Structure formats: structure tokens, C-alpha cells
Amino acid sequence: KNQVEQSPQSLIILEGKNCTLQCNYTVSPFSNLRWYKQDTGRGPVSLTIMTFSENTKSNGRYTATLDADTKQSSLHITASQLSDSASYICVVRGMDSSYKLIFGSGTRLLVRP
Amino acid sequence: GAGVSQSPSNKVTEKGKDVELRCDPISGHTALYWYRQSLGQGLEFLIYFQGNSAPDKSGLPSDRFSAERTGGSVSTLTIQRTQQEDSAVYLCASSYRGGGLETQYFGPGTRLLVL
Numbered sequence: 001k002n003q004v005e006q007s008p009q010s011l012i013i014l015e016g017k018n019c020t021l022q023c024n025y026t027v028s029p030f031s032n033l034r035w036y037k038q039d040t041g042r043g044p045v046s047l048t049i050m051t052f053s054e055n056t057k058s059n060g061r062y063t064a065t066l067d068a069d070t071k072q073s074s075l076h077i078t079a080s081q082l083s084d085s086a087s088y089i090c091v092v093r094g095m096d097s098s099y100k101l102i103f104g105s106g107t108r109l110l111v112r113p
Numbered sequence: 114g115a116g117v118s119q120s121p122s123n124k125v126t127e128k129g130k131d132v133e134l135r136c137d138p139i140s141g142h143t144a145l146y147w148y149r150q151s152l153g154q155g156l157e158f159l160i161y162f163q164g165n166s167a168p169d170k171s172g173l174p175s176d177r178f179s180a181e182r183t184g185g186s187v188s189t190l191t192i193q194r195t196q197q198e199d200s201a202v203y204l205c206a207s208s209y210r211g212g213g214l215e216t217q218y219f220g221p222g223t224r225l226l227v228l
Binding site for chain 1: 169211
């Protein structure tokens with residue numbers, strides 16, 4: 001079973017609308033959770049990183065939330081732009097490794113004009 | 114400054130041939146990682162370098178896969194006797210020292226297609 005599950009698998013929204021992407025993880029013990037944005041044909045780029053003690057973190061129009069008790073995270077995108085079209089990947093690091101990351105399979109977001 | 118670069122960007126090879134993929138990390142980054150991304154799948158960890166040493170090779174799928182790093186900088190991932198299931202995007206990332214809260218900076222990847 002994948003230790004990091006994301007939903008939905010894909011999403012289409014109109015430009016200017018908001019959306020929320022979900023991530024559930026079973027990695028335990030847990031150290032930190034990251035959200036990455038991956039444009040087509042590019043490597044992932046870090047958006048946010050949160051430790052277990054943080055509940056929310058923002059990066060411009062991106063806001064990530066974390067509930068370490070329920071092992072859930074969300075990424076909220078406000079006032080979407082065409083350039084937000086990409087895959088958004090939830091990534092978790094457990095306590096057992098300082099470097100090994102566990103990746104979700106991503107949510108593919110398409111923003112239409 | 115320059116980010117992580119990888120070459121070639123695309124590689125098409127015949128089954129059974131060997132391929133070599135190259136990664137140039139960000140200057141000064143001691144930690145380097147190789148990942149594989151198959152279609153519709155999450156990134157899969159392959160190997161971690163700290164300097165020229167590889168303390169964790171646990172993700173290499175078989176003994177056909179090997180990697181080395183020289184001068185604490187450039188790394189090459191070699192796949193011998195390629196198989197069709199090796200077709201994927203191979204991503205390299207680097208970080209400053211490999212610490213738990215460090216951001217890993219990714220290269221654009223090498224898209225490998227084995228015919």
C-alpha cells in the first residue's frame with residue numbers, strides 16, 4: 001500500500017477559481033511534509049515544507065495545511081492562474097531517515113481560461 | 114546561480130544496450146539523490162550520495178543499476194543491459210548537506226525509452 005495517497009488524481013478548474021488538493025499519509029513516525037509542483041517535462045519544485053508541529057504554511061497563493069493527528073494535509077490554491085497547471089506532489093519524510101522522501105503519485109491540475 | 118542539470122534530456126535505446134545518465138548538482142551541495150518516475154507513479158528513490166560515498170543504495174532495482182560520484186560533484190547513473198521496464202524519467206536532486214529539513218532541488222530529468 002502506498003504510504004502517501006493523494007486525491008483527486010486529476011482536476012480541471014477555470015482560471016480565477018480556488019481549489020484544494022488532498023494528501024493522506026501513513027508514514028510513522030513522521031518528521032515533515034512537503035508539497036512540490038512539477039510542470040510537464042520539468043523536475044519538481046518545492047512549494048512548502050512543514051514539520052509535525054506546524055498547522056499551516058503559505059507561499060503566495062499556495063497554502064498548505066497539516067493535521068498530524070489525522071495524518072492529512074491539503075494544498076489550497078487561491079485565484080488560480082493558467083501557470084498553475086501542473087502536477088502537485090505530496091512528499092513525506094519519516095523519522096527513520098534524514099534524507100529519504102516518500103512521494104505521492106500527484107494530482108494533475110489543469111487550469112482552463 | 115545554476116540549478117541541477119542532467120544529460121541527456123532524452124535517450125532512446127535498444128533493449129540490451131547500456132546507458133549512462135549524467136547529473137551536475139548545484140555547486141557546493143554535498144548531498145545528491147537519484148529517483149525514477151514511471152508514468153503515473155510517484156518518484157521512487159534509487160540512491161543517495163553524501164560526497165563521493167553512497168551510504169544508501171537500497172533503491173537500486175537490480176544489479177544492472179549502478180551509480181558513482183566523483184569529486185563530490187558530477188554523478189553518473191549506469192543501467193546495463195537495459196530492459197523495457199527501465200523506461201522512465203530519471204531525476205537527480207541535490208541538497209546542501211542532506212539534512213532533514215533541507216529542500217531537495219531537482220534537475221529536469223532524463224527521459225529514457227527502451228525499445
